[in-house]
Amino acid sequence: MDSLALGADLEPEPVVDEHSTVTLFVNGEETTLTVDHRATVLETLRERFGLTGAKKGCDHGQCGACTVLVDGRRINSCLLLAVTQDGATVTTVEGLADGESLHPVQQAFVERDALQCGFCTPGQICSAVGMLREAADGHPSHVTPPDTETGPVALDADEIRERMSGNLCRCGAYPRIVEAIEDVIE
Amino acid sequence: MKPFGYARPASTDEAVRLCAAGPGARFLGGGTNLVDLMKLGVETPRILIDVSGLPLDRVTRTADGGLSIGATVRNSDLASHPDVTEDYPALSQALLAGASGQLRNAATTGGNLLQRTRCRYFQDVSKPCNKRLPGSGCPALEGTHRDLAILGHSPECVATNPSDMAVALAALDATVLLVGPEGERAVPLTEFHRLPGENPDQDTVIRPGELITEVVLPPPVPGAASRYRKARDRASFAFALVSVAATLRVAAGRVEHATLAFGGVAHRPWRARRAEAELRDAPATPAAFQHALIAELAEARPLRDNAFKVDLARRLALDVLGELTERQQARTG
Incomplete structure (x- = not known):
């Protein structure tokens, strides 16, 4: 009670x-x-x-x-x-793909074999697509020199590594991932 | 995660009203910390008041030449805003030194200020923690505390504030604007976060039901340079071991204006008032900077495994002040 x-x-x-x-x-x-x-x-x-x-x-x-x-x-x-x-x-x-043709970032990952187990790959690819847009829109990063002119940011390997730091790859495929993204930029 | 209700108010007034309507309401911004803490069981709201869509997403110049930053402006948008990169570079640098690209796209200005410590005992509900469960104890005192506080801590709590942005805002003399059931008020950023004392469950001076609406920066100090630097265990996407935000104006070899704040060392961004007082009108030399920094850090009380932070803070700040002096001298010839 x-x-x-x-x-x-x-x-x-x-x-x-x-x-x-x-x-x-x-x-x-x-x-x-x-x-x-x-x-x-x-x-x-x-x-x-x-x-x-x-x-x-x-x-x-x-x-x-x-x-x-x-x-x-x-x-x-x-x-x-x-x-x-x-x-x-x-x-x-x-x-991301346009019908049967892969998105340029997807194609570059295939051509560079930028993965081992592939678990992180969809996240890496979506992140790279978003990151390339941010750089094109003139967003600086932690490694962009402060006196850089405004406008699209040129991405070297250091810029790519910094901007992609939110995507871990347990297999350590980072060198190929950076190369694949460099291929897309060229 | 415990079930919860959800509301999306159309105005700040409605948000405050909804929050006051019942216990267990929490404001939701980008969710990068709150949703994580809900998954961990640290936060168990009954209802989320989603303020991310409120019309507080603008960065605008104020009448006096300062900057008003809406509470829902995303960290990435703020970091790349031309008014910030040009007039408040230390703020942009601090934002870009924090988290990852994905997280900065989600995290908001207001949410960044209210993020909780990353002390592992706070985030683990199976452990005691005075911040999460007052009176339960602080295992960090004797446990893993390499990345925790050296300044301003108490026997109850040695947590650090994890924000990079807040350290720059502290050095830039920002003000936080709040609205709550009892109206609006403004709090200096340096007084917004508190030291733990005997009630470390309170990170800030925010009152129940209050919402951050804006952060306001005063006009940039004419002729001053600013910088944010961060020391961490890896090159990117890691919290600060120690960080430094500083503004400096040097004329004829003497310091005319200096502000200095440390991150990663205390329960709040640590505004180094003692060092600033020593720097005022002092010669802009490494020896004078050393003297001021030693005076500031004399009150540091490191724990067993984080004494390295005292030297790191001094050396990082010395480097930043030196860099800012060089830039000033290069500019003025």
């Missing part, structure tokens, strides 16, 4: 909706779906869309294997809640 009396004193838990409906434009296709608020964009892509290119590596934003492009910007999809992305345009590694 005591516990019941105690319970009666407590305020009722407010009813909180734990799901929401969002519309996502994934690789050019519009989809409306209801998501658990806890679901990340990564989990939604993999489990609801069947797009398993983006990988769950560390799941804490430290490895970059989950990198996708959201509204054209590279981002860690493991830290992005799907509910926050209503109306967003998401491009995954599956959406």
